[in-house]
Amino acid sequence: MPELNASRLATLLDQRFDELLAAWTAEQLQVVRRGQISASDMRAQCRELLQAIRRALAAGASTRIDGQSWAAARDLLGRVSSQRAQQGFPSSETAMFVLSLKRPLFDALRRASDDADTLAADIWTVTDLLDQLALFTTETYLRSREALITRQQEDMLELSTPVVKLWDGVLALPMIGTLDSSRTQIVMESLLQRIVETGSDVAILDITGVPTVDTLTAQHLLKTVTAARLMGAECIISGIRPQIAQTIVQLGVDLGDVVTKATLADAFKLALSRIGLSVGRVRPAGAPALGAAPAARD
Amino acid sequence: MDSIPILRMGPVLLVSIQVDMHDRLALTLQEDLSDAITANGSKGVLIDISALGVVDSFMGRMLANIAGIARVLDAATVVVGMQPAVAITLVELGLSLEGVRTALNIEKGMALLQAAVAERDAVLHVMDDADGTD
Amino acid sequence: MLTARTEQIAVREQHDIVSVRQMVRSWSLAVGLGLVDLTKLVTAASEIARNTVVYGGGGTLQIEELRDGLRLGVRLVFEDQGPGIVDIDRAMTDGYSSGSGMGLGLGGTKRLVDEFDIASTPGVGTRVTITKWRSR
Numbered sequence: 001m002p003e004l005n006a007s008r009l010a011t012l013l014d015q016r017f018d019e020l021l022a023a024w025t026a027e028q029l030q031v032v033r034r035g036q037i038s039a040s041d042m043r044a045q046c047r048e049l050l051q052a053i054r055r056a057l058a059a060g061a062s063t064r065i066d067g068q069s070w071a072a073a074r075d076l077l078g079r080v081s082s083q084r085a086q087q088g089f090p091s092s093e094t095a096m097f098v099l100s101l102k103r104p105l106f107d108a109l110r111r112a113s114d115d116a117d118t119l120a121a122d123i124w125t126v127t128d129l130l131d132q133l134a135l136f137t138t139e140t141y142l143r144s145r146e147a148l149i150t151r152q153q154e155d156m157l158e159l160s161t162p163v164v165k166l167w168d169g170v171l172a173l174p175m176i177g178t179l180d181s182s183r184t185q186i187v188m189e190s191l192l193q194r195i196v197e198t199g200s201d202v203a204i205l206d207i208t209g210v211p212t213v214d215t216l217t218a219q220h221l222l223k224t225v226t227a228a229r230l231m232g233a234e235c236i237i238s239g240i241r242p243q244i245a246q247t248i249v250q251l252g253v254d255l256g257d258v259v260t261k262a263t264l265a266d267a268f269k270l271a272l273s274r275i276g277l278s279v280g281r282v283r284p285a286g287a288p289a290l291g292a293a294p295a296a297r298d
Numbered sequence: 299m300d301s302i303p304i305l306r307m308g309p310v311l312l313v314s315i316q317v318d319m320h321d322r323l324a325l326t327l328q329e330d331l332s333d334a335i336t337a338n339g340s341k342g343v344l345i346d347i348s349a350l351g352v353v354d355s356f357m358g359r360m361l362a363n364i365a366g367i368a369r370v371l372d373a374a375t376v377v378v379g380m381q382p383a384v385a386i387t388l389v390e391l392g393l394s395l396e397g398v399r400t401a402l403n404i405e406k407g408m409a410l411l412q413a414a415v416a417e418r419d420a421v422l423h424v425m426d427d428a429d430g431t432d
Numbered sequence: 433m434l435t436a437r438t439e440q441i442a443v444r445e446q447h448d449i450v451s452v453r454q455m456v457r458s459w460s461l462a463v464g465l466g467l468v469d470l471t472k473l474v475t476a477a478s479e480i481a482r483n484t485v486v487y488g489g490g491g492t493l494q495i496e497e498l499r500d501g502l503r504l505g506v507r508l509v510f511e512d513q514g515p516g517i518v519d520i521d522r523a524m525t526d527g528y529s530s531g532s533g534m535g536l537g538l539g540g541t542k543r544l545v546d547e548f549d550i551a552s553t554p555g556v557g558t559r560v561t562i563t564k565w566r567s568r
Contacts, residue, residue: 227389320447352475355540387475390472
């Protein structure tokens with residue numbers, strides 16, 4: 001029976017295409033907030049989908065949208081919903097893109113039908129079909145949103161954790177913000193990778209900008225130091241705040257023989273000495289014109 | 299391939315592991331290296347593992363063994379080129395390769411060995427005069 | 433959860449441990465595991481395969497590609513009909529090893545994977561199942 005309904009539906013769409021399109025677009029424009037999408041774009045999307053639905057019904061004579069004849073309609077809905085996800089449409093409005101076709105279609109069916117049983121069957125077919133399409137749209141929308149969030153997270157991670165070269169053979173990783181264990185893990189991997197790429201003997205992990213660490217994060221830091229050592233490089237941790245020092249001791253995390261320094265400057269001085277360099281003054285103190293680094297204190 | 303080639307560069311033996319070794323091959327390498335240290339009177343062993351995508355506990359233990367054996371035979375060992383992913387995995391596995399010296403690459407490893415040899419023999423000349431050390 | 437494809441290979445002798453490593457590597461690449469996760473899984477497979485050969489007297493590896501919604505993963509099931517493990521808790525402790533001093537104990541191996549399950553009956557055999565999921 002659904003096959004019968006499908007072909008009848010196809011004919012209806014054929015006959016009343018323009019009328020349906022106008023009614024549907026009008027419905028849409030009520031739902032969608034102004035400025036989010038232009039009326040002509042909206043109209044074009046509606047037209048394209050309506051044509052795809054008509055062709056699918058005519059070709060496949062089936063109202064199950066996972067079939068081959070619905071590929072074009074699915075493709076279009078996929079594009080529309082991921083585009084709306086990017087533009088920040090709420091999920092309900094995205095679903096309404098399809099659902100708002102219900103009323104115009106029901107109206108058209110009612111006007112075309114003279115038999116109550118056939119009308120009921122047709123309305124059921126249309127409801128079922130549009131619900132499937134709406135669900136598909138929502139799913140695609142969610143998937144696009146998820147991909148978007150993941151990408152933004154990755155971007156943020158990259159931005160917030162630059163590995164910088166302080167000197168030939170000395171890298172530094174100034175970390176800022178809360179360290180959760182997954183972020184720490186990714187940061188550490190990129191640090192170790194940079195150590196290999198640059199052939200740096202010393203890397204400084206500066207956590208001045210980190211307010212707190214938990215046990216897992218502290219362990220990640222330690223594992224990184226150990227992994228770097230296995231690779232043949234040395235890690236110095238600098239900028240441990242007093243609260244973090246207390247946490248580390250209270251948590252019973254064994255820092256072992258990890259080298260720690262109070263400030264990044266101290267760590268840098270140590271790093272330079274490890275590669276056989278030192279910082280010295282080239283003019284007497286107080287002489288102008290020299291924006292020298294503050295003298296190292298002991 | 300039945301054995302890993304061992305190259306001799308003056309007082310240093312150089313091994314570059316390029317294949318995924320099965321356990322027997324790893325043990326053979328350990329034996330061959332012990333023999334070669336004695337036969338050549340080598341003062342250092344450099345093992346390049348930069349081509350290895352995986353070092354499991356067996357391989358890790360073999361590296362530690364080689365370092366231990368070399369030490370007994372009066373030679374220093376440096377393992378060079380461990381990949382970051384391998385290092386992270388070994389740490390997670392709980393293997394820290396105690397007693398094994400490491401360097402980032404062959405150049406740095408060589409420098410480390412030369413320094414170790416020089417320190418031991420005080421006379422740097424040994425480096426150039428590979429023959430006649432026995 | 434869905435098993436997209438599966439394959440079984442023998443784990444009988446030392447050479448097979450190398451084959452296990454190579455196979456797990458190529459399956460991990462197919463699923464898209466990152467380099468560190470891939471290295472961890474291959475290393476874990478190597479450890480368990482050695483146990484299967486040395487203590488289990490040989491057995492099999494069944495490798496499965498998993499799909500759970502959007503998540504992809506690799507599952508490895510090692511099975512042998514060896515003597516089995518009497519005290520699993522002890523075998524899981526770090527630093528524990530029986531016999532010839534091989535194997536780090538399974539505790540370290542467990543840390544390399546996302547899911548770890550071991551079932552062993554003395555006299556019947558051992559089955560170790562490990563899974564690694566692709567992190568997003």
